[in-house]
Each structure stands twice: as C-alpha cells, then as structure tokens.
Amino acid sequence: MTLFTTLSKAIEDGVKDGDIVALEGFTHLIPFAAGHEIIRQGRRNLTLVRMTPDLIYDQLVGAGCVSKLVFSWGGNPGVGSLHRVRDAIEHGYPAPLEIEEHSHAAMANAYEAGASGLPMAVFRGYVGSDLQHVNPNIKTVTCPFTGEALAAVPSIKPDVGIVHAQKADRAGNVLIEGILGVQKEVVLSSCYSIVTVEEIVDDLEAGPNSCVLPAWTINAIATVPLGAKPSYTHGYYPRDNSYYKKWDSISREREPFLKWLDEEVFQAGE
Template identity: 45%
Template sequence: MATISALADAVDALVHDGAEIALEGLGASAPEAAAHAILRRRPRDLTLVGTVPGPAGDQLVGAGCVKRLVFARLGPGLHRIREALVACWPTPLEIEEHTQAGMAARYVAGASGLPFAIVRGGYTGTDLAEVTRTGVVRCPFTGEELTALPALHPDLAVVHARRADRAGNVQLGGPPGLRKEAVLAARNALVTVEEVVDELGSEPGAVVLPAFAVTRIAVVPTAGPDAAADAVEAAWAPVSADRARFTSWLEGIRA
C-alpha cells in the first residue's frame, strides 16, 4: 500500500545517485514540485527518462544532476539541455532518442515484465539507430521484420495527479500522457497530488492507479489549469536562456 508522506521525505527515501528516474506528465500534470524537491537533494549521474522533458528536465540537466537523457521530443526554450549537449556545461550529457510511440511501447513492455517492445514504424529508414538501441525481430506468423526496443523499467517514476484516497489509490485526471505506463513499469512510484480524499469520485476519462502500484504519495496543492502551465513554460524560457540567470534561480531553489 502507498505511504502518504511529506514530499522531501519521499524524495529522500526514493532518490539516489545513479538512479533511472522517469518524469512523465503534460501541461498541469508535469511533476514540477517533485522535480524541485529532487533538485534540492542534488543527486548525481541520473538517467532521466521523459517523453517530453519540459522545464523540469531542463532544470535537472542544468543543475548537473543528469548524466543521460532518454526522451522522444524536446519542447522550445530548453536551453540548459542544449548547452549540456553543445558545450558540456555543467557536465556532458548523453542522449537516447525515441519516437513517442516507441517510448509508450517501452513502458508497456516494462510493465508487462517483457525484455523488449516491438514497433512497426518510426525507426526504420531514420538515423535514430545512431543515438538509441534498436534491434530487428521477425514475426513468426507473417515473416514481417519489426523494430525491437529494450523495455523501460525505471528505478522510480514521478508523476502528478489530481487526488488520491486514504487507501493510496490515485486518480490521474487531465491529459493522461504516459503517466500510467511509467508508474506500472517502474520499481517505485512517487505521486504528488492536489488533495487526499476519503473516496475517489467519478471523473470521465480519468485513470485510477491502484495503491499497490504506488510507493509514496505527497500532497502538493499547487497545480493549475493547462493555461497556467503554458505560462510557466513561457516564463521558464528566458531563465533557461541565460546561464547566470539560471544559476541565480538554482541558488534560490536550494535555499
């Protein structure tokens, strides 16, 4: 059963140097507060997994916490990731790039206990093989050649959700992204929520994660609508673009 605790306590218990950590969530569902809590702990040599890393991923890379980035798409304004790739500041950054469908398939394979995922398109005929690991398998029924990708089984998945009940079940809500798949694939899961309630109500399209799939829950009542998340991303770009300004911002986060 999931344990409800303070965010700092959850991060101390679950985050360690060299861990593979998946941050998943789109818009207001991005786990920004958890990413800041991880920043305060200053882990080193992380492998950061995120379909669309966003400001949270950019901040962790800029702080020198990340050795390797596994992703499908980089949004605009992520200058800390760019500088790590181009200028190796503050540390060199390795990358492994996939399609979004490939990332989804890799999580599902990890959640299913399989060693690899299979996809039909998106890799063949591209240069993705130069920056990622792929293989070729032949379908035993049709003879078709398909692309094989290693399963994702992160040490920790970090996601944000709207609410949890006191038994530890989590109701995601909003654009699902790959939050469910990341949690089910990971060895441990940390979920920040806006509130803890006695009973989860019905919400059209909402996904419920069972308590057995979640390790820690922390209440962080700060998420807003998607428009507010867009504003956060727009505000982050000028901070990310200036190394001195970013360094000052980082010192503020540490305090």
C-alpha cells in the same frame, strides 16, 4: 503498502544517485515540485527518462543532476529550445550529458512493455528514419508468423517513477483526470513509484472511464498543492503560459539560470 509522507521524505527514500528516474505527465500534471526537490537534495548522475522533456528536465540538467537523457522530443513548448540541455550537450556544462533519442511510438511502447513485465517492445516504426543508425538500442526483429521486419527497443523499467495527480483517497488509491500520457505505465513499470497529489479525499468520485491507480501500485504519496505548476492540473488551476515564455530568457545564459535556481528552488525549499 502505500506510504503517506512528505515530498522531501519521498524523494529522500526513493531517489538515489545513479538511478533511472522517469517524471511523466503530458501537457498537464507535470511533477515540477518533485523535480525541484530532487535538485534541492543534490542527486547526481541520474538517467532521466521522459517522452517530452521540457522545462523540468532543463532545470534538472542545469542543476547538474543528470548524466543521461532518454527521450523522444525535447523543447520549451511553443517557445523554443531547452538551453540548459543544449549547454550540457554542446559544452558539458555543468556536466556532460549523454542522450538516447527515440520516437514517441517507441517510448510509449517501451513503457507499456515495462509495465507488462516484458524485456522489449515490438512495433512498426522507424521506417525511413536514421535514428536506428545512431541509437544502438533500436533493433529489427522478424515476426515468426508473417516474416515481417519490425522495430524493437528495450522496455523502460525505471528505478523510480514520479507522477502528479489530482487526488488520492485515504486508502492510497489515486485518481488521474484529463489528458493522459503514460502515467499509469510509469507507475506500473517502475521499481519504486512516487505520486504527488493536490489533495487527499474520503471519496475519489471516479467516473467509469477514469484512470485510477490502485494503492498496491504506489510506494509513496505526498500531498503537494500546486505540485504541477507552471503546467496545469485539470480541474484545479490553469497553465502559466507566461512562465514558459520567461523561461527562455532565464535559461539562455548560465548566470540568470543560477540566480533563478538559488532564488526559486533552493531558497523556496528553506
């Protein structure tokens, strides 16, 4: 049964040290507020999964919450590198970071397989790539019907899946509008799912092609206005492009980042 709760309680109940955690959202609906709460609660040794790790994963890595990153692309969109991720990989600061890199197609298929209860994803991919030579979780299988060699990767089944959405109704159903990533698949594949929303409403007013996550798929819902800032929530507020530009200088060196972490995450949660 879906539990309406606070963000702090949702993270406290759902995210434990050592968990595999996926925070997903594509260009918008990125669950920044949930990521900051994970930092405030001092979680450690997390394996983070995300198709496109950007600023929120840079922040979680820089705060020392993460020991492994599973991803298919990483960067500050339109700006440059993730400096805290790079520092962790190259110098082990603030903790060593293991990485497992995939293609977008592999990640999308692996989420779909996890949501379907399958042990692996099979697809055409990695032709001409060297990733399979450095990632032992990329295998080749032979189609029993055609004899074709296909790529295979383990399904993604996070301990905790976290997404942000526009709204939930009072029965616990959630509406996601605008550009979709793999939010639906994350919720369906995770053992425990947390959804932050802009508001609770009486009627979702969902159109016929809307993405609605039914209440039975969700463990916890927290109302968090502006929960995706500085990314955007379609229909509610725009993307803060200046923030992404500023992040490059904030995150480039350790001291400015630690100052930002104290002022914008820890003090903001008091």
